[in-house]
Amino acid sequence: MSKRTEKTIVDIAEELQLSVSTVSRALNDHPNISARTKERVKKVAKKIGYRPNALAAGLRNNKSKTIGLIVPRISMFFPATISTIIQNKLQEFGYNLIICQSNDSYDQEVALANTLYSARVDGLVVSTTLYTTDFSHFDIFRNNNIPLVFFDRVPKDYNVKVIKGDDYRGGYVATTHLVEKGCKDIVHISGPLTCCLYSDRVAGYKAALQEHGLTSKKNRIFYQELTRENAWQTCEKIFGHQPYPDGIFASNDTTAITIVEYCRKMNLRVPEDVKIVGYSNDPRTEIVTPPISSIDQYPAMMGERVVAVLMELINGRQSAEPRYSQEIIPIQLIERQSSAGKSKTGKKKLTLS
Amino acid sequence: MSKRTEKTIVDIAEELQLSVSTVSRALNDHPNISARTKERVKKVAKKIGYRPNALAAGLRNNKSKTIGLIVPRISMFFPATISTIIQNKLQEFGYNLIICQSNDSYDQEVALANTLYSARVDGLVVSTTLYTTDFSHFDIFRNNNIPLVFFDRVPKDYNVKVIKGDDYRGGYVATTHLVEKGCKDIVHISGPLTCCLYSDRVAGYKAALQEHGLTSKKNRIFYQELTRENAWQTCEKIFGHQPYPDGIFASNDTTAITIVEYCRKMNLRVPEDVKIVGYSNDPRTEIVTPPISSIDQYPAMMGERVVAVLMELINGRQSAEPRYSQEIIPIQLIERQSSAGKSKTGKKKLTLS
DNA sequence: TAAATTAATGCAAACGTTTGCAATAATCCA
């Protein structure tokens, strides 16, 4: 163990024949310290290469200037984008972000919540696992009044700050769009119902069908983890026998993209034979052929709201704030070729070779 | 400020009429403590909801069980994938990861290095900015023997542990591939030369050309930040006048994808009129039409190596280790339709409507 | 059974800050 000769404020104090308290205050620009002293202190600090020890300060102040973030995966478009925003926004406020991935495992999520608590984060931001239905591992945060904000995949029946997309509306808008483009038999591929965001979208889907005089049939909704592999298998089920649907609303874009690929392989024409709408407006929907219609969730806005709420909670009069509130971020349908009607781009020929 | 009644080991000690030291040792499974005592301590700890304070422990031990990571952006495929691996691997070793993005800004990188030092991370992993040529902001880490590992975008002439892709070979293989498929006039779109990984690829490109009796012309290489917008503009330059190239080697996949889109719009056939190879094997290359050949960089392997080296450094006999070493992760060309020869899939018809 | 050995526990300092309060120095006002 090589001796790590960390310079401390004590060293500065000695060099200048001052007390540590004045040095501390000088470095923090405390008003009681004379300009001259501040200058001298800072100069010496720089000279000897002093670096504040955030651990010590954190221990003393009972705050770490650090925020924890738990997401299922940072490699998926939506959480990745939000994490980026959160991290950059937080940086502006002088906060560090500890990003952790639960890998959609409940046990990992619990473990992470505990470590982050031990790290004494000043706040926690969470988008839960697909299967988290018990939220008691977040109780420590709630009970100790540590700011706690959930986004996107948020708890049901757990009193906390929540920022979510308008999933009901998303399901409704996507489905209505398909109906208006002429679809009569619309399949919905959903995520597991344990996750409220999917159940909301299903509800929207059903409402839209009903409103337009179509019936929603049980065997036209599929519940699954929305992976590439599952999407492919479900396609095989769907198109394994007649009648084929003329519209598919997929609850994420990975699924929508896979469906398009499947259709291409099977010589099913998109959008002529079957129209497709995805969810999240992943940039990939734009580069695939044909480009896929999708529901944009305004991730930037969501990320900014998360940070805003968090900062309010941290700086604010906590007593005044209700510990529970729900904020809904709007969605928007982005129409692309995969759900176009005949009259428009449907006829366009796109040929290779 | 609501009184946050944190339970400490002192509380446990009092409840059991023990000293704090025994409690501490009991919780850490120190061999000197009797099994009975350990049991009692842990039971009470659980009962009163004790949570260790990592800040205090960190201060005392001079270690935070935390690793810092600085990358340009976590929303780009390659760094995102590696970050995921690193974070998951590190979790296994009981380390937290503070992920920070420099947004490709040198100033932010400097600032982040400083904050992470202040946070007393036990190690730092970095993939630098495109424009970082001065690395002195990492000196604090080097001088204090804090494990420091660079990957992918690594420093030139700065003695540290480095894990990089085989960029020279990547450039060489990509170019050779195009030549072998019959290309005679190959454009290369590169990132800025300040980043050694791009200069290596350029070198590989030139070597391949030369070896096959082709000359590399200055006006056939473009240096730019590899964004969508720049790619489009460069396409306009390239195809603004004859002669058109018959092959393009792009140093990232965003650029390659944009070229494909440009070609489609301009009715240039890929791969018949122009063949394209990208870099990184971003999953997007697979879903675009036609799918794009690319150089796979084995991000998972790179991530694992990063953590392995880091752990060696942390646990290891530092004195024995050379503080400098370079490890090269292999690359592999993934052939897809965008660079296929005539004989193969080139004739395949892909029609919509 | 007493001495010697081993096992278990306790004391107190240390880690590097911050901060309430006390103390001193500088300035002001009449």
Add this chain to the structure above:
DNA sequence: TGGATTATTGCAAACGTTTGCATTAATTTA
């Protein structure tokens, strides 16, 4: 000029752990 005010600085405790060393308790051995 001296008392009052204000501007600076210092003292010492506190934050919650860990750990070397000393101490006490339990066990073994002769």
